[in-house]
Amino acid sequence: MDKCSEAVGMWSCITDFFTYETTKSVVVKSWTIGIINRVVQLLIITYFIGWVFIHEKAYQITDTAIESSVMTKVKGFGIYNNKVMDVADYVTPTQGASVFCIITKLITTENQVQGYCPETEKKFSCTQDSDCKKHTTKSGSYGVLTGRCVPINATNKMCEIKGWCPAEVDTIKTTPMMEVENFTIFIKNSIRFPIFNYTKGNFLPTITDAYIKKCNFDKVNNTYCPIFRVGDVVRYAQQNFTKLADKGGVIGIKIGWMCDLDKSDDECNPSYSFNRLDAMSQKNAISPGYNFRFAKYYKMENGTDYRTLVKAYAIRFDVLVNGNAGKFNMIPTLINMVAAFTSVGVGTVLCDIILLNFLKGAEQYKAKKFEEVKQLINDLIQRVFHSLMHELTFWIEFWDKKKTIAS
Numbered sequence: 346m347d348k349c350s351e352a353v354g355m356w357s358c359i360t361d362f363f364t365y366e367t368t369k370s371v372v373v374k375s376w377t378i379g380i381i382n383r384v385v386q387l388l389i390i391t392y393f394i395g396w397v398f399i400h401e402k403a404y405q406i407t408d409t410a411i412e413s414s415v416m417t418k419v420k421g422f423g424i425y426n427n428k429v430m431d432v433a434d435y436v437t438p439t440q441g442a443s444v445f446c447i448i449t450k451l452i453t454t455e456n457q458v459q460g461y462c463p464e465t466e467k468k469f470s471c472t473q474d475s476d477c478k479k480h481t482t483k484s485g486s487y488g489v490l491t492g493r494c495v496p497i498n499a500t501n502k503m504c505e506i507k508g509w510c511p512a513e514v515d516t517i518k519t520t521p522m523m524e525v526e527n528f529t530i531f532i533k534n535s536i537r538f539p540i541f542n543y544t545k546g547n548f549l550p551t552i553t554d555a556y557i558k559k560c561n562f563d564k565v566n567n568t569y570c571p572i573f574r575v576g577d578v579v580r581y582a583q584q585n586f587t588k589l590a591d592k593g594g595v596i597g598i599k600i601g602w603m604c605d606l607d608k609s610d611d612e613c614n615p616s617y618s619f620n621r622l623d624a625m626s627q628k629n630a631i632s633p634g635y636n637f638r639f640a641k642y643y644k645m646e647n648g649t650d651y652r653t654l655v656k657a658y659a660i661r662f663d664v665l666v667n668g669n670a671g672k673f674n675m676i677p678t679l680i681n682m683v684a685a686f687t688s689v690g691v692g693t694v695l696c697d698i699i700l701l702n703f704l705k706g707a708e709q710y711k712a713k714k715f716e717e718v719k720q721l722i723n724d725l726i727q728r729v730f731h732s733l734m735h736e737l738t739f740w741i742e743f744w745d746k747k748k749t750i751a752s
């Protein structure tokens with residue numbers, strides 16, 4: 346009899362374990378709660394459909410690791426100091442890279458040789474050697490200071506340097522090469538999205554040799570022409586060409602590739618934008634614009650080296666490529682759909698908060714909503730209690746029988 350009762354108790358526990366419990370639904374016929382619930386659900390669904398799926402394309406897998414190569418070529422002839430300047434004269438570096446400079450103005454110091462000569466900057470003016478010795482702990486502008494004060498002309502003296510002489514005078518006023526405005530920049534760009542193994546270039550299939558020879562990029566009629574007039578690029582960057590040519594500056598040419606690979610290949614095309622990258626130098630009176638120095642070296646008949654020093658003011662162009670590509674994929678689609686369906690439940694949570702705390706009759710709603718939960722807890726406590734009592738009774742009887750048999 347006791348074993349039978351024990352078996353029944355164990356079977357009851359097993360059947361209780363394999364039961365299914367569901368939440369109790371309380372239907373509240375309230376216009377206020379009903380409208381709030383539907384409005385919140387509508388907003389959530391609109392957000393996921395409009396923003397997440399349509400605008401952000403959350404159903405796609407995205408590749409942002411764009412691989413790119415850029416080749417450039419500048420064309421045009423200018424006249425500077427009565428000399429005709431071609432590409433080899435005014436473009437540096439000469440490799441046709443994505444970063445290059447077009448020189449607009451030059452200050453040259455010819456026939457420099459190694460020796461001793463006076464400095465040319467006003468801060469090194471002097472009357473005696475002691476005025477120069479205080480500068481010897483620092484480098485001069487154009488050479489190593491010797492500590493001597495030497496005449497630069499009949500009336501003035503300057504500190505002496507050891508270096509390339511005569512020292513440069515970079516305060517000379519010169520007129521920029523204004524023909525640069527009509528020079529053209531040819532840009533050849535190839536890109537690849539490695540995840541999709543997708544490649545393309547900025548030469549569209551519709552572009553022909555005849556079109557290339559006569560087109561210039563503009564934002565209305567020739568949006569995919571790979572040839573850019575320098576003056577147009579400067580204008581698109583909202584800069585004044587005359588000022589830029591005089592002081593130099595850095596212009597960015599940005600090529601953007603935003604490709605939806607679920608659409609036709611013809612719709613994956615580059616977009617161009619332009620801006621000044623060194624805009625802060627315009628607001629700073631110290632070292633405004635962009636300039637650099639280089640030298641051309643020669644050798645005299647007696648073997649002595651001499652050079653021509655050039656200080657160049659230039660417009661530097663940086664061709665920057667960025668972009669991303671997206672394509673449909675089931676995994677992000679399912680993840681975002683689950684997130685959308687889960688988020689719809691936010692409306693229920695909000696309505697429960699309002700219903701149970703702010704509306705008239707909130708206590709009545711609480712009693713209805715949590716009624717079954719309380720009963721389940723009581724039933725569970727009773728079952729646990731009866732089970733423990735059954736086990737205790739079994740073991741008491743078991744020990745009593747064992748004692749009886751032992752005696």
